[in-house]
Amino acid sequence: MRKGSGIVMVLSLLLTIACSTATCPMDTVVTCNYDFFDADGNTSVLYDTLTVTIAKPTTFYIYTKEGKKDSISRTRITALVDSGYTETVKKLKVDTTLVNNLANGGSMKVPMSYYASVDTLVLHYKKILLPDTMYVFHEGYTHVETPECGSYRFHNLKEIKTTDRCIDRVEIINPKVNYEKEFNVKIYFNTLPE
Amino acid sequence: MTWAQEKADTSQLSPDSVNSKLSTLNSQLSSDSVKTQLSPDSVQSKYTKWVPLLEGEKKDLPLFQGFTLSFDVIGLGMIAFTDYGTIEGALRLSLKNTWLPIVELGYGICDRKDYNTKIQYKVNAPFIRLGCDWNFLRNKFQDNRMFVGLRWGFSTYKYDMTGPPVTDPIYGESQAFDFSGSTSTSNWMEIVFGCQVKIYRNFHMGWSLRLKYHIASSKNDYSKAYYIPGYGVTTSGNTWAGTYNLIFDLNWGKKKKVTVEP
Numbered sequence: 001m002r003k004g005s006g007i008v009m010v011l012s013l014l015l016t017i018a019c020s021t022a023t024c025p026m027d028t029v030v031t032c033n034y035d036f037f038d039a040d041g042n043t044s045v046l047y048d049t050l051t052v053t054i055a056k057p058t059t060f061y062i063y064t065k066e067g068k069k070d071s072i073s074r075t076r077i078t079a080l081v082d083s084g085y086t087e088t089v090k091k092l093k094v095d096t097t098l099v100n101n102l103a104n105g106g107s108m109k110v111p112m113s114y115y116a117s118v119d120t121l122v123l124h125y126k127k128i129l130l131p132d133t134m135y136v137f138h139e140g141y142t143h144v145e146t147p148e149c150g151s152y153r154f155h156n157l158k159e160i161k162t163t164d165r166c167i168d169r170v171e172i173i174n175p176k177v178n179y180e181k182e183f184n185v186k187i188y189f190n191t192l193p194e
Numbered sequence: 195m196t197w198a199q200e201k202a203d204t205s206q207l208s209p210d211s212v213n214s215k216l217s218t219l220n221s222q223l224s225s226d227s228v229k230t231q232l233s234p235d236s237v238q239s240k241y242t243k244w245v246p247l248l249e250g251e252k253k254d255l256p257l258f259q260g261f262t263l264s265f266d267v268i269g270l271g272m273i274a275f276t277d278y279g280t281i282e283g284a285l286r287l288s289l290k291n292t293w294l295p296i297v298e299l300g301y302g303i304c305d306r307k308d309y310n311t312k313i314q315y316k317v318n319a320p321f322i323r324l325g326c327d328w329n330f331l332r333n334k335f336q337d338n339r340m341f342v343g344l345r346w347g348f349s350t351y352k353y354d355m356t357g358p359p360v361t362d363p364i365y366g367e368s369q370a371f372d373f374s375g376s377t378s379t380s381n382w383m384e385i386v387f388g389c390q391v392k393i394y395r396n397f398h399m400g401w402s403l404r405l406k407y408h409i410a411s412s413k414n415d416y417s418k419a420y421y422i423p424g425y426g427v428t429t430s431g432n433t434w435a436g437t438y439n440l441i442f443d444l445n446w447g448k449k450k451k452v453t454v455e456p
Contacts, residue, residue, distance in 0.1 A: 151313065
């Protein structure tokens with residue numbers, strides 16, 4: 001019996017050692033979390049359908065040749081260069097949707113650019129014709145919890161500027177953007193049509 | 195004149211002189227010097243340090259029982275066969291062979307690159323642990339020890355962490371990162387259980403098992419130390435470790451019992 005309990009103790013010890021491995025966080029999506037309020041500061045929902053887009057800089061390859069139709073591509077086509085086309089590389093901004101048709105939402109989560117210092121968010125409403133544009137100034141940095149878990153891009157919010165078609169004002173309440181899911185920004189809407 | 199010659203001469207002496215001789219002889223035999231020479235207590239190996247307790251002998255050891263110097267071989271083995279390990283030694287004082295204050299000094303080394311994430315972590319730095327063990331064996335007059343103890347560990351170090359380019363899934367840019375020369379200071383506690391046995395003369399061997407609790411580390415926004423010299427890997431708030439020690443007794447200034455060759 002004593003010998004048996006000794007073996008159990010040793011096995012438990014080995015098991016404890018074997019289980020001492022890295023526990024990486026499960027939900028590691030880094031988003032800037034916006035909470036919606038009315039102009040008076042009460043928690044509210046936006047009685048509208050909201051779509052958020054960004055103007056994503058995208059590389060385009062433009063091929064021109066006299067007497068031939070111009071060709072534009074997102075990938076490089078070496079065959080056209082070989083056949084005498086002139087290649088021009090241009091960075092153009094293409095609309096990319098980050099939040100799609102959020103109906104009667106009280107908050108939203110928006111991913112941030114890893115390396116840019118400012119994100120330009122365009123907020124489109126259904127009931128209001130013109131969109132709002134929000135400029136989010138931030139500083140991104142790489143965060144490593146353990147080498148096993150990989151690296152994440154966290155951000156420090158610096159400043160937010162916005163147009164005032166539907167938005168009354170914005171307020172940064174927590175500048176640290178990480179995967180903790182805390183609210184970072186309060187958006188006060190000045191019109192909340194039902 | 196030998197005792198046998200004196201005995202032979204007694205036949206030629208008067209009874210009074212014989213009695214006088216015998217009483218002189220008895221008094222010589224009972225004298226301290228002869229006792230010391232013939233006492234079994236004195237006929238011991240000159241290498242035995244912890245003298246067995248005899249009937250009626252004083253039960254307390256002198257306070258100062260010398261120093262021991264030890265070196266860990268598990269840490270060296272880990273350096274040879276894994277990504278990290280330590281080179282460490284310890285100086286331990288023995289007080290009545292019961293309380294054993296100890297200072298452990300070492301150098302922690304880690305060079306690990308994760309297979310999946312390709313993130314590399316490097317550190318080379320010294321550490322110190324201070325603490326005390328309690329030898330709980332009942333017989334303190336023997337060379338073997340079994341002990342429990344506590345340690346407080348401390349290390350201040352610089353580490354390098356580098357990683358491959360990470361691509362932004364939306365905007366598409368990518369950049370590598372390099373946190374070279376990040377500094378940190380850590381301290382931790384250890385609960386120690388161990389034993390040591392005499393192998394030959396002043397040479398002992400022993401092991402210790404340690405449960406380490408991380409207390410605090412200075413950290414920055416970018417990263418935290420993956421491996422703390424002297425503590426180990428920081429994947430959780432506590433960790434297990436062990437040492438296997440080669441131990442040498444140093445008898446600097448220790449009170450030794452005078453041994454007389456028979």
